[in-house]
Amino acid sequence: xxxxxxxxxxxxxxxxxxxxxxxxxxxxxxxxxxxxxxxxxxxxxxxxxxxxxxxxxxxxxxxxxxxxxxxxxxxxxxxxxxxxxxxxxxxxxxxxxxxxxxxxxxxxxx
Numbered sequence: 304x305x306x307x308x309x310x311x312x313x314x315x316x317x318x319x320x321x322x323x324x325x326x327x328x329x330x331x332x333x334x335x336x337x338x339x340x341x342x343x344x345x346x347x348x349x350x351x352x353x354x355x356x357x358x359x360x361x362x363x364x365x366x367x368x369x370x371x372x373x374x375x376x377x378x379x380x381x382x383x384x385x386x387x388x389x390x391x392x393x394x395x396x397x398x399x400x401x402x403x404x405x406x407x408x409x410x411x412x413x
Contacts, residue, residue, distance in 0.1 A: 305400055312363075312408040313340045323398045332358035332393035335409065345412040351394035356383035358393035359410035368402045385410045 305325045311334075312318045323334045332347045335358065340346075349355035353375040362369070366389065372380075376395045380386050390410065396402065 307398065307400060307403040307405075309334070309402070309404070310363075310406040311335060311338075311340060311360075314409050314411060325398055325400050327398070329398045330394050331360065331396040331398065331405075331407070334398060335393060341409065341412070346409075347394065349394075353379050353392055353395055356380065356392060356410075357412060359383060359385065359390055360393050360396075360407040361387055361410060362389045362391055363406040363408055365402060365405035368405060369396060384413050 306322045307325055309321050309323055310318060311321060319338065319340065321334065321338055323329065330351060332351055335341060336347055346357050348357040356379050372391065373395065376392050379392060380390050
């Protein structure tokens with residue numbers, strides 16, 4: 304089992320240094336939910352289908368490590384609130400060894 308270290312700043316402004324497993328096919332939204340970084344019902348509302356933007360994050364560092372944004376993610380961010388140039392959907396960021404050291408900040412919930 305290989306774990307990676309990621310840094311997530313929650314919606315209250317508290318930064319969490321977290322360990323995430325790379326062998327469970329998880330995405331960033333699922334990691335945020337498993338660490339209970341957001342109130343129940345305010346993250347991953349669509350179940351990780353890139354249809355709600357409740358898991359939107361701002362990439363602070365490590366953007367170059369991420370896969371290119373897909374069409375569905377791009378379209379959802381085109382309709383979402385609080386979008387910035389560095390916005391991504393957590394459900395579309397998969398936990399792999401390549402994103403070791405990723406740093407993100409959770410976007411406000413609507």
